[in-house]
Amino acid sequence: MAYLDRLHMTVLALQAASPSEPAVLTVGRPLLEADGRRPPPAPSIAMSPDIAPLVPGGPAPQESPVMIPPKPTGEPTLPAAPVPAPARPRLSRRATVLVAVWTVLVAGVSSGITAVVVGNSDGVTAAPAVSPSIWQDTRAYPADPPQGPEAEPVPSATAEGYAIGEKAKSGGATGVVKKVRESATVTIVDVETTKILKAGEGAKYVIVETTVYNDGTESFDPACGMGISRGVVDTEGRNFDTIENQYQVQGNEKTCSGEEVQPGFKRDALFVYKVPAEARPAQWTFSGFGDGSEADVAIVNLSGSTSS
Template sequence: MSQNVTPPMPGYEPEQPQKRHRTVLIAAAASAAAAVIAAAVTASLVRGGSIEADAAPTVTVTVTATPAPEADAAEAEDASSPTGPTPYRIGDKADNGGAIVKIAKVVESNSITLAGTEKKAGDGAKYVTLKTVVTNETKASMDLTCSLPIVNALIDDQARRFDTIDELDEVAGNPECNAQLQPGFEDEMQFVYRVPKDANVAQWEFYEYDLEAEPVPTLVDLT
C-alpha cells in the first residue's frame, strides 16, 4: 500500500508564535517597571528626598497673649490720678529728701484765725487746712513758715494747683517766722489754702527745696 507524502520545502522553517509573544510580554513588563521606578524617584526628589518626613502630620499651635490683670489695674489707677501714682495717704509719714510730713487731718472752713483775728474766705471760696507734723531729717534747719524748705501745692480733682496763703506764720499754732526747725526734731504745721467753694481736694504735693537737685515731688492722697 503506497502513501503520498509531501516533503517539506527546502529552506522553510515553521513560525514560532508562542516564543515571540513571551518576548513582547517581558519587554512590556520591564518597561512598566522602569516607568514606576522613575516616577517614584522623581516624586522623592521633588519632595526633598524624604518620604517619611512628608508623611509626618503638621501641627499648628495658636498662642493668645493675655495681659496680666495686675498691670491693667495699675495702669487704670495711674490714669485716674491727676498727676500720677499716689503712694501715700492721710496718716502716712510721707518722705521727700529728708523732709517727712504726716498729714493728720484735712479741714474745710469758711474762715480761719490769723494773728488772733477771724478772716473769712469770701463769696464762692473756702479754706482748706492740712494739719500736719513735720520732721526734719535733713542736714540743715528748716524755716517752715517764712521760707521755702518745703515746696507744696494742693491739687483738686480737676488737676488744678493751689498755693498756700501768705500769712502762714500768723495761723494759730504755727511756728513763728524764722523759727528754725533743727535736724532730728519735729513740729506741728498747718498748711492753709484758699480755693473755690466747689473744689474737691484730691492730692497734696511737696518736695524739699534744693537748688542743687532736680525736684521729684511726693504725692499724698487726700480722698
C-alpha cells in the same frame, strides 16, 4: 739869562735844519779861562727826534700809523644746526589695540561703570547700564516731631502717693498728714491782736494739718513763706498755693520766728490754701529740697478725708 736864550735859539735852529737826524749842540764856553788858558771842549748834547717836538717852537709830532686788520679770506664759520632727536618708534597695530583695551578697562573700574551686554538675534549689543559705585540710601524716614517747651512736672490727681497718716519722704523732710479740713474762715494771730480772716463769697480754705520731721543735715522752716509745700491739687488737676499770711494762722506761732527745725527734730505745721467753694482737694504735695526744686516731690492722697 742871555746865554741860555742863545743856547735855546741854537737848538731850535739845528732841529729845523735837519728834523730826521739827531741834533748835536755844542754848549759854548768862554774863549779864555781866567788864567788866560783855552777851556776844554764843551760836551755835546744829542737830541732824539722824539724829544725835539717837546722843545717850544719845534715841529709838530708825527702821527702814528693806524693799524687796519687784514681782510679775512676764508668762509665765515656758522653755528652748527641742532641735531634732531631720534623719532619715537611707532607701536604696532596689535600693541595699539591692547593699549586702547587697557585704557577702557581702567576707566570703567575707576568710575564704577558696569557694562551689561545683551545680545539679540541681529547681533546688536545694548548700551551699557551705569550704576553708582557708592550705595545711596533712598529710603524715606518720617520727620522728627517739633519739640515744644518742656512742661514743668505737675502732680497728677491719679498718681500713686502716700495715704493720710503715712510718713511721706522727700529730700531731707518727712511729712505726715494728720488731718485735712475745710473752713470759710481762719484765725489770724498778730503780735497783740487776733482776728478772723474770711475766705469770701464762692471760696473756702483747705487746711492741711501735718507733722514735719527734719531728716536732713541742715535746719529749715517748714511753713515760712511757701515752706516745703508745693500746693494742693483738686480732683480737676488744678494746683493751689498757700495764702500769703499763712505764718500768722493760729497754730503756726513758731513759723517765721527765726526758730527753725534742726536736724533730727520735728514740728507741727499748718498749710492753708484758698480754693473755689466747689473744689474737692485730692492731693497734697511737698518737697524737702530747700532750693525749690520740683525733683522728688512727695504726694499724699486726700480724697474722701476732708472734714469741716
